[in-house]
Amino acid sequence: MSRLVLIVEDSDACAETLQIALESLPGLETRIIGSARDAIAVLRCPESDIAAIVTDLNMHRADGLYKEGLNLDGFDLIRQLRAEPRFARLPILLISGDTDPRLPTRALQLGADAFFAKPYSPSAVRRKLEQLLCA
16 A cells, blocks of 8 residues: 655746655655645545655746735744644655755754755755655
8 A cells, every 4th residue: 555645846847856856765755735725625634544745935926926815835834733633743844945944943943854955966855755654
């Protein structure tokens, strides 16, 4: 039986690079989701059986418009998931191109299991995910 990992990323190139790296792990499948809001909807489905999440921090709407309250970022995703007991132990890896040196600490305090700054090594993300799934 394979395990499903959500890749929450609005950049097709980044999502596909992660998909290739992660699907090299035996028994692992990925599903690419373009927004945090869509990821939450998938996760909240009763039949959802997600093993882990790899998410970007900043995601934009497909139409390029920002609307207050409609856009969720990776931090919002982590906060909402960690507030639900069934997702308390779900492995979450956060990726960001932001250069703020406080981001890794903030991400871990919110409940991310790992933080990767862009440019990142897809193989490093794969190794960390493998560690978390085998723990």
